[in-house]
Every structure is written in structure tokens, then in C-alpha cells.
Amino acid sequence: MKTVYERADIVPLLGEIFRELGYEGTTLSRITERTGIGKGSLYHFFPGGKEEMAAAVLADVDGWFETAIYEPLRQDDARAAIEAMWINVNDYFRSGSRICLVGAFALDETRQRFSPAIRDYFVRWIDALRLALVRTGCSGEAALAAAEEAVSGIQGALVLSRALDERDIFGRTLNRLAERLAAAQSGN
Numbered sequence: 001m002k003t004v005y006e007r008a009d010i011v012p013l014l015g016e017i018f019r020e021l022g023y024e025g026t027t028l029s030r031i032t033e034r035t036g037i038g039k040g041s042l043y044h045f046f047p048g049g050k051e052e053m054a055a056a057v058l059a060d061v062d063g064w065f066e067t068a069i070y071e072p073l074r075q076d077d078a079r080a081a082i083e084a085m086w087i088n089v090n091d092y093f094r095s096g097s098r099i100c101l102v103g104a105f106a107l108d109e110t111r112q113r114f115s116p117a118i119r120d121y122f123v124r125w126i127d128a129l130r131l132a133l134v135r136t137g138c139s140g141e142a143a144l145a146a147a148e149e150a151v152s153g154i155q156g157a158l159v160l161s162r163a164l165d166e167r168d169i170f171g172r173t174l175n176r177l178a179e180r181l182a183a184a185q186s187g188n
Contacts, residue, residue: 007045015057023110073128078135096161096170136185146184
């Protein structure tokens with residue numbers, strides 16, 4: 001029985017391949033081998049080839065973060081949104097076992113190719129968290145410093161967790177970062 005795919009079905013599969021192999025290591029042959037989707041089908045969905053596939057994956061990641069992280073931080077109850085951010089981040093990154101594709105793309109030659117999307121991901125996350133912290137009573141300067149520390153701490157914990165093959169590092173770091181953010185909020 002042949003499986004019929006939609007573009008939306010393929011994007012998450014591509015995301016995991018890019019996470020595992022990086023942009024340069026991901027080839028059409030490897031995608032075909034790992035997904036069972038023929039090159040013709042891939043070009044049908046992504047006529048721009050690998051670059052269009054990577055852009056679609058980054059857009060998919062962006063959509064998830066917009067819905068699950070940024071929008072709640074900007075619009076929902078600030079304290080509840082910050083608390084939910086820790087849970088959602090832990091789930092998304094599978095307790096530190098799943099690399100941040102945007103972060104990985106930021107570290108190699110891919111950065112130039114996708115720099116607007118990479119920059120936007122980090123800027124929007126820091127800004128949404130900063131806004132939520134300001135709504136809890138933090139000063140603008142303290143909120144920015146805390147937001148930058150939280151996002152950079154998450155990214156660093158992902159790298160360290162993977163490098164040492166110790167998933168607990170990610171969880172411990174998230175807990176420490178959450179405690180720091182809670183202390184930064186006025187009224188605690």
C-alpha cells in the first residue's frame with residue numbers, strides 16, 4: 001500500500017532529518033532513504049529543493065513557537081504564560097534530547113542563508129518574555145536581562161545536555177532558570 005502525503009505531513013519528518021544531519025548533511029538521497037518519499041514527490045512539494053525544505057521546517061518551528069510560546073507570553077496572564085513556557089519548552093525539546101534546529105542553523109554556514117528567520121526566532125522569544133516580565137512588575141532593563149539569560153540558558157542547556165549525553169542537565173537548568181525568573185518578578 002502506497003502512502004499519500006501532504007506537504008504538512010512531510011515538514012515534521014524533514015525537521016527531524018535536519019536536526020539529526022544538519023543542513024549540509026541532509027541530502028535528497030538521505031531524505032528519500034529515511035522517509036520513503038521519492039525525489040519526484042519531494043520536488044513536487046518543494047520545487048526549490050533542500051533550501052525550500054529547510055525554510056518550510058523553520059516556518060513550521062516558528063509557527064509552533066508563535067502559538068505555544070510567544071503569543072501566550074504577549075497576551076495571556078504573564079505569570080501563567082511564563083510557567084507554561086517552561087513546560088512547553090521542556091516538552092518541545094523532549095527534556096533536552098531534541099536539539100534546537102534554529103540554534104543549530106545559527107552555528108554553521110547555514111546561518112547566512114536563513115539569518116532573518118534565525119534572528120527573528122531569538123528576538124521574538126526574548127521580546128515576548130521581556131514583555132511578560134514587565135507585566136509582572138519587572139523594570140524594563142531587568143526584564144530584558146532576565147529574558148536574555150533565560151533564552152540563552154535554554155539554548156546552552158540543550159547543547160550541554162546533548163554534548164554530555166545527560167538529559168537531566170536540561171531539566172535542572174530549566175528549573176534554575178524558572179526560579180531566577182520567578183525571583184525577578186515583583187511580588188515574590
